Amino acid sequence: xxxxxxxxxxxxxxxxxxxxxxxxxxxxxxxxxxxxxxxxxxxxxxxxxxxxxxxxxxxxxxxxxxxxxxxxxxxxxxxxxxxxxxxxxxxxxxxxxxxxxxxxxxxxxxxxxxxxxxxxxxxxxxxxxxxxxxxxxxxxxxxxxxxxxxxxxxxxxxxxxxxxxxxxxxxxxxxxxxxxxxxxxxxxxxxxxxxxxxxxxxxxxxxxxxxxxxxxxxxxxxxxxxxxxxxxxxxxxxxxxxxxxxxxxxxxxxxxxxxxxxxxxxxxxxxxxxxxxxxxxxxxxxxxxxxx
Numbered sequence: 115x116x117x118x119x120x121x122x123x124x125x126x127x128x129x130x131x132x133x134x135x136x137x138x139x140x141x142x143x144x145x146x147x148x149x150x151x152x153x154x155x156x157x158x159x160x161x162x163x164x165x166x167x168x169x170x171x172x173x174x175x176x177x178x179x180x181x182x183x184x185x186x187x188x189x190x191x192x193x194x195x196x197x198x199x200x201x202x203x204x205x206x207x208x209x210x211x212x213x214x215x216x217x218x219x220x221x222x223x224x225x226x227x228x229x230x231x232x233x234x235x236x237x238x239x240x241x242x243x244x245x246x247x248x249x250x251x252x253x254x255x256x257x258x259x260x261x262x263x264x265x266x267x268x269x270x271x272x273x274x275x276x277x278x279x280x281x282x283x284x285x286x287x288x289x290x291x292x293x294x295x296x297x298x299x300x301x302x303x304x305x306x307x308x309x310x311x312x313x314x315x316x317x318x319x320x321x322x323x324x325x326x327x328x329x330x331x332x333x334x335x336x337x338x339x340x341x342x343x344x345x346x347x348x349x350x351x352x353x354x355x356x357x358x359x360x361x362x363x364x365x366x367x368x369x370x371x372x373x374x375x376x377x378x379x380x381x382x383x384x385x386x387x388x389x390x391x392x393x394x395x396x397x398x399x400x401x402x403x404x405x406x
């Protein structure tokens with residue numbers, strides 16, 4: 115029996131470059147990814163092909179699909195509907211294929227709410243700034259000024275929702291963003307690339323060594339602090355060492371995905387510095403950590 119595939123959500127503000135990143139990933143045949151083809155009521159753009167880029171349908175057909183629960187998600191934007199056909203997606207993941215969903219934030223929110231977490235990998239593609247997003251929209255040359263303004267206004271509402279996704283990746287360049295998406299998929303063990311080849315795996319090993327060599331004092335004091343608060347029952351089988359390694363690894367990884375080149379994780383000096391930075395924010399009087 116085939117290993118079940120994953121639904122990989124690529125989302126972010128309109129114009130951020132979802133399609134560009136998606137196409138770049140799709141060119142790498144070694145990744146064994148398949149595309150979800152969305153249904154839309156908008157007119158085809160030059161060069162787009164029905165059944166390849168989108169299923170182009172009229173509004174009545176789209177509303178019928180909604181009525182019969184044939185869409186995983188759908189959304190209306192600037193007078194047009196977009197949605198993801200349910201049947202084809204689940205047939206593909208059942209057969210062990212990983213399906214890319216390149217969708218708007220409203221649609222992604224629906225998927226994140228309705229579908230099982232274990233079936234999903236969610237990635238929010240983030241522009242370096244609103245100015246860069248505006249410049250990208252203008253370079254496309256496909257929308258009127260009023261539409262560009264609507265897209266930018268919508269982005270202001272969408273960007274704060276990035277925390278709902280597992281991963282936030284900044285698109286400072288297409289090459290860097292693509293490398294980060296590939297890294298995330300390797301970490302999640304969705305590709306024909308061993309997890310041990312991921313930056314995350316090597317990062318965790320480096321952080322574990324750092325904690326052992328430089329921060330063992332903090333680990334011991336953390337345990338004593340919590341015990342002194344009278345909650346020994348909760349920590350009887352709790353590893354403060356592993357928990358600290360996980361916190362520091364995940365925070366470092368998230369920081370790099372959001373604002374650095376992925377290759378910087380090869381730099382030991384950088385890892386030493388960023389781990390020291392995140393150590394300051396760890397609450398060593400509790401096993402429940404706030405977001406930082």
